[in-house]
Amino acid sequence: MPTEKLSTITSTCVPLPSENVDTDQIIPARYLKSISRKGFGRNLFRDWRYDNEGKIKKDFVLNDSRYSGSILVAGKNFGTGSSREHAAWAIKDYGFRVVVSSAFADIFCNNALNNGLLALEVTEKFLEDLFERISRDPSTEVRVDLKEQYISVLPVGVPEKFEISPFRKECLLNGYDNVDYLLSIRDKIAEYENFSR
Amino acid sequence: MALTSVTYYSILFNNSNTIKLSKKTIFDKIWDNHVVCTLKGGTDVLYIDRHYIHEVTSPQAFEGLRLRGTGVFRPGRTTATADHNVPTKDQHLPLKDKLGREQLEKLEENCLEHGIMHFGLNTPYNGIVHVIGPELGITRPGMTIVCGDSHTSTHGAFGTIAFGIGTSEVEMVLASQAILQNRPGKMRINVEGIPGEGVTAKDMILHIISKVSTNGASGYFVEFAGSAIENLSMESRMAICNMSIEMGARGGIVAPDEVTFAYMKGRPYAPKGKDWDSALEFWKSLPTDNDAEFDMELFFKAKDVQPMVTWGTNPGMGTEITGKIPLERKIDCGSIASFRKALEYMNFSPGEKLEGKEIDYVFLGSCTNGRMEDFRAFASLVKGRRKSDRVTAWIVPGSKQVEKQCREEGITAILEEAGFEMRQPGCSACLAMNDDKVPEGKYAIATSNRNFEGRQGPGSRTILGSPLTAAAAAITGKLTDPRKI
Numbered sequence: 001m002p003t004e005k006l007s008t009i010t011s012t013c014v015p016l017p018s019e020n021v022d023t024d025q026i027i028p029a030r031y032l033k034s035i036s037r038k039g040f041g042r043n044l045f046r047d048w049r050y051d052n053e054g055k056i057k058k059d060f061v062l063n064d065s066r067y068s069g070s071i072l073v074a075g076k077n078f079g080t081g082s083s084r085e086h087a088a089w090a091i092k093d094y095g096f097r098v099v100v101s102s103a104f105a106d107i108f109c110n111n112a113l114n115n116g117l118l119a120l121e122v123t124e125k126f127l128e129d130l131f132e133r134i135s136r137d138p139s140t141e142v143r144v145d146l147k148e149q150y151i152s153v154l155p156v157g158v159p160e161k162f163e164i165s166p167f168r169k170e171c172l173l174n175g176y177d178n179v180d181y182l183l184s185i186r187d188k189i190a191e192y193e194n195f196s197r
Numbered sequence: 198m199a200l201t202s203v204t205y206y207s208i209l210f211n212n213s214n215t216i217k218l219s220k221k222t223i224f225d226k227i228w229d230n231h232v233v234c235t236l237k238g239g240t241d242v243l244y245i246d247r248h249y250i251h252e253v254t255s256p257q258a259f260e261g262l263r264l265r266g267t268g269v270f271r272p273g274r275t276t277a278t279a280d281h282n283v284p285t286k287d288q289h290l291p292l293k294d295k296l297g298r299e300q301l302e303k304l305e306e307n308c309l310e311h312g313i314m315h316f317g318l319n320t321p322y323n324g325i326v327h328v329i330g331p332e333l334g335i336t337r338p339g340m341t342i343v344c345g346d347s348h349t350s351t352h353g354a355f356g357t358i359a360f361g362i363g364t365s366e367v368e369m370v371l372a373s374q375a376i377l378q379n380r381p382g383k384m385r386i387n388v389e390g391i392p393g394e395g396v397t398a399k400d401m402i403l404h405i406i407s408k409v410s411t412n413g414a415s416g417y418f419v420e421f422a423g424s425a426i427e428n429l430s431m432e433s434r435m436a437i438c439n440m441s442i443e444m445g446a447r448g449g450i451v452a453p454d455e456v457t458f459a460y461m462k463g464r465p466y467a468p469k470g471k472d473w474d475s476a477l478e479f480w481k482s483l484p485t486d487n488d489a490e491f492d493m494e495l496f497f498k499a500k501d502v503q504p505m506v507t508w509g510t511n512p513g514m515g516t517e518i519t520g521k522i523p524l525e526r527k528i529d530c531g532s533i534a535s536f537r538k539a540l541e542y543m544n545f546s547p548g549e550k551l552e553g554k555e556i557d558y559v560f561l562g563s564c565t566n567g568r569m570e571d572f573r574a575f576a577s578l579v580k581g582r583r584k585s586d587r588v589t590a591w592i593v594p595g596s597k598q599v600e601k602q603c604r605e606e607g608i609t610a611i612l613e614e615a616g617f618e619m620r621q622p623g624c625s626a627c628l629a630m631n632d633d634k635v636p637e638g639k640y641a642i643a644t645s646n647r648n649f650e651g652r653q654g655p656g657s658r659t660i661l662g663s664p665l666t667a668a669a670a671a672i673t674g675k676l677t678d679p680r681k682i
Contacts, residue, residue, distance in 0.1 A: 018534070029630045077445070085345075103412060106415060179368050179369050182242070
């Protein structure tokens with residue numbers, strides 16, 4: 001089942017400078033009670049967006065009308081904690097296509113990439129500068145070019161190279177689905193079971 | 198179903214098993230033995246020996262298979278249990294929560310349809326996935342093990358490569374018994390010597406995480422070694438490996454030894470007879486070779502470890518129970534902004550003493566500390582004493598087997614006499630998907646693994662500690678050094 005392709009994105013950003021944003025903040029466990037992959041966006045950052053009575057918390061960035069866009073810029077070690085893919089689903093469902101941070105938790109990173117959500121790792125310096133630019137001017141646009149592997153702040157920012165495994169890159173660019181691939185090599189896997197063990 | 202990507206992928210193949218190190222770590226030995234093939238850029242197709250599933254992260258994966266019109270490739274290699282959202286009271290009644298009930302029913306239905314062994318609610322082997330797997334002998338040394346749960350790292354205590362995966366990866370394993378993974382780096386954490394009295398494995402791992410930080414082991418698979426680790430029971434080793442994810446590690450691993458073999462022997466699903474002998478021979482070949490190399494190595498002394506508690510909102514924010522919350526200028530667990538945010542959430546101040554802080558809730562349980570050893574430790578302290586009236590306690594066994602053994606050993610009676618109530622098994626207040634929620638603003642000491650904001654319920658304030666430290670607080674109603682009881 002091919003997923004949505006991703007190549008170049010130019011967008012304003014939503015800044016979330018907190019470090020170590022864990023998956024319980026991204027989507028609290030009590031909102032995991034679904035047997036579907038859809039609809040998690042409405043509870044993205046639930047307890048930071050809404051108070052206990054469901055009222056909007058005005059000081060949280062998703063409720064701040066100055067900020068919008070399909071790029072989430074987050075502090076170091078984003079997605080730490082549980083393996084719930086619901087975190088990646090919620091971010092994507094909300095409308096983000098890219099998350100930029102100086103470090104991602106391993107499982108979150110895999111989950112994001114498996115859903116066509118680019119977890120884009122930049123240096124701490126670049127991240128710091130980006131936060132500053134966005135806070136000075138919320139209309140700041142960022143361009144992400146997956147094919148050439150760079151991210152730059154428009155209009156004149158110096159492009160920063162980013163790393164991504166060649167395999168992951170091809171999957172995102174073409175919308176390839178890993179399950180389809182693994183299904184296609186079942187014979188090879190069976191062979192491994194017979195001979196390599 | 199059209200396989201859109203086949204052509205492209207077939208170009209990417211190159212021959213695997215090219216990495217032949219002369220001196221191998223236990224991690225290398227197991228990983229290399231499970232590589233089906235390697236894709237360009239180094240991503241491995243890794244064969245999975247054992248797959249555990251539960252009700253929360255599996256339904257979407259089965260749905261995916263259904264949409265693809267395919268089935269489970271190797272149903273005998275997957276084992277299911279219901280644990281994450283189950284109530285810990287009246288489990289014989291239908292779940293009141295409709296959505297939770299739907300997940301349990303779906304799991305049952307999926308397992309039935311695909312021929313997967315399922316330890317459902319109210320069956321004798323039901324319990325938390327990371328408690329029952331080892332307890333039943335389904336987890337064995339040398340295996341690759343995955344589950345849609347980050348604390349799958351627990352199984353590393355048996356000398357396995359075990360790690361948490363997302364639901365897309367659950368679908369991959371169901372579809373093909375394999376997964377796509379990049380090889381992580383290798384770290385060894387050595388702990389030498391003998392810890393002091395009242396110091397548990399939980400204190401050891403909280404101590405290590407407080408030094409390494411919540412992401413200090415990101416990108417690594419961590420082998421725990423040294424005399425202090427070798428001297429631990431299997432249940433203690435599980436507590437250590439369980440929390441390796443809390444310092445960002447992909448997983449933790451301890452080499453199997455006589456302690457492991459003694460634990461395995463006679464377990465319901467452990468190999469028997471001739472199979473046992475050949476398994477034993479294989480298991481003995483697994484430990485890291487002398488002079489094998491690691492990308493990073495850290496050293497700790499067991500005598501430096503004291504009973505630990507956390508004061509912040511990630512497991513790296515911890516200190517000795519006799520200690521103080523650090524001052525701003527002395528923090529080494531992240532930025533000043535996250536330090537301030539954590540203390541504001543916890544309503545604590547820099548430099549404050551932790552001992553004596555009032556506690557409202559006590560949670561004994563979880564895949565970290567929900568095993569027999571933990572219940573014995575808790576009971577040893579509360580025996581002949583009374584639970585503090587200010588404290589609400591959730592005493593939740595990790596499995597039906599633990600629940601049964603507690604009854605047989607008289608632990609349940611000791612707990613009841615001290616004013617505690619034994620609940621039924623499940624993940625419970627660790628992640629508060631069921632009714633066991635800590636109310637807003639209340640303080641809980643929990644033997645579980647995460648003190649994130651709202652983890653135990655919206656606005657809840659969690660302090661992590663060992664079963665002994667939890668017991669001490671349950672008696673006095675405040676944070677108390679268990680060595681002083």
